[in-house]
Amino acid sequence: MKVELRDPNTIMKLSRLGSFHQSKLSFLRSFLSEFKDWEYKRDLFNLDQNGYGEAVYSFKKKDRVYSLVCFANEIKDEERSDRVIATKWDAAFTLHDGTPNSEDIDRLKNEVPKQEVGRLSFKELTLSRANKSVRVFNHVVESLSEGNQPDLDLLSKVGYLYRTTAVYGSGKFGLADRFRIKNREEINGPFRLEMMLVYLVRQFTFDQVNHVAYFKNPKKAVKLDNKICKNLGIGNSTGLGMAPFIVNHPTLLNNWILSRETALKKIREIRIVKKEESELFKDCVKQSLKNITSWNTDSEYQQIKIKSLLNDVEKFIKYIENDFDFEIEYPFNEIYLWLEKNSCEECIEYVVSIMMEPYNKITQPLVSNMSSDEDKYFNIPTTRTIKELKDIIETRYQNILNIDFDKKENYQNFWFISKNKEEPRLADRFVEHGSELEQPLAIARDIKKLYEILLSEKDNLTVAQFLSVNSELRHVVRRAFIIEKFPYSEIQDNTISKSIVPIDMLRLKLSFFGALKFDPRSDKWLRICMFQGAPLPNELKNYDEQWVYKTIN
């Protein structure tokens, strides 16, 4: 049986993209799988008794070494802010290419804590900073120093000791350009070095909390239990900075979604599912309920989504336990069709993610297809005709062409770069100033405008001739030729409408990172947790691949 890939016009709607969940294809899981047999080491741990100082952690294999260099600093409570406008953080980090010497560490000590206003070199690969969850960190220090393990209820509510507020890579602030390292086999997957940084930061937070507790009370202090450590991750506060990324990297977006869609298609095409595969799938679905019930958020929007997800997952479990027979042919196809009929978008995508669990042989080869050589698709094929361009738009942007951009609510918002922090922002064009400096992120509006102009052009005109007098539409002409080859490269929705929910764009990206427990703090930023339940570095050589569903918190 041949199953078609799902229609981009459905899958690339924002509400659907905002319902995606982590899966085996997620970058933090593929990072762990790639680096499981690397040698992990703590090379330097030079903190004072209050936990301030520097530390270095590394992964090494043959001649290749990646080192996380950490700087923990004292800051006042009033200086601590997760907002991008902050200038001081509890800790700052960089991933160094190789083993840093003392000169490197001195140089980095000067630059890394300054973050965006510091300068890094081509020897550094990623940059980040993080703040303590003061409530949890202090509680853990108190408990350990008294010889006790911390209150699991409190830990469970938060899920981490530190949260990062930005992770930068790919040439930002002088960091190495991607092209310098793109041929390294071990990083042939998106954001792999960013994942490494966050993973090693997580270990630093455990070592620091143990260290501070010990010096608080050397005679009584105990170490944080490894099982508790394992069930703590790293938090992250993410704002709109992440949203334009998925618009600005169309071929990359396509490769992420296409890998997921290909995995689903192949799983639906499996005729006979082995008992151990169906059992693993059912087990993961059931175990995952803990992830949903321990998902805390004050956001009403997210609470409604969680409630409906929980209801539908419970209904789904009843269905597979009581009314479904895995011995039929193409069982996952039946399951998928049932989900489409009986579940919300959030639940469909949730179960789709879990379907991948038994199928390493399907997901593993797809992981290496999730990067993109974007420059290869940058040039516009200018010898093509207007007729061909029109055909592409009519086929690939059907939903977009139905939007009426004469209605105010359909172009209410605009994207801009803030002067203070050079970060993307979204604002109401009828309330805020600056819409004349709008960023080219209103793809739907501009594609529709292009199409309307094309309607009055001669079919046999070349794109080169058209562009010579319509340069203001060049950015969308380029995109139209990209989507012709990459059907999942474009959000099939209006990114400037009054009703846009920007966190849908963030959730899409974060789900591919492998984030859990999305906690929107407004419609423009959210908190998440990464690596919660993941193996500790010294457990990497032999770990349970389904750790995501087995957290105790």
Add this chain to the structure above:
Amino acid sequence: MRSLSEIETAVKRASRAVGFSWGNSEEVGKSVRQLELFGLKGIKNLNQYYKEKETKKFEDLNLISETNETSLEAYCPIILGISFLDQIKTIENFKTIKFKKVAYPILFLSFLSRASEISGKKIHAVFDQTEILLNLNVNISSNFFNQEFPEFANEIEIKFIDNKDNFNDLDWNSLYKLAEDTFVEESDSLKQGAAGAGLTDND
């Protein structure tokens, strides 16, 4: 040191700020990034050009022919470059292409370099005393390195170089003979068992 990614982003934004469309600004970002990668002074020249652009009205050339002459100000190297890139498949058939008066020719070079890759042919550009070979966007070679590029070219002449060997048959045969010294003479029995042996190829 600025990364190429920083360079591309800053150039794109600056180009938009001086009035180019977003799509054209993306092209400038990509091109100046390439110049800097090749060790040429893209940022410096772009900066000077944008300053000069505030007071001068450079000419846009949207349709390229064999001889292109402006009666007013010099040609804008960016619109000229984008037109060259877009029309490469048409103009590559011209024997030579001449442009009179081009501002900041180094900026035009970056587009020529990308055009060379698209057309699959090397491009030879001569302006004033400067000779430049644009080699399929892999590198740019010139007799002008370590000198300041002029801010203005009176005339630029461009030729597409047909793909042909850079050496003669004598040199090739001599080298190939040496390469043959790594081969082994096959025995008759091995020849009989090789692919296709014993079959008629007229089936």
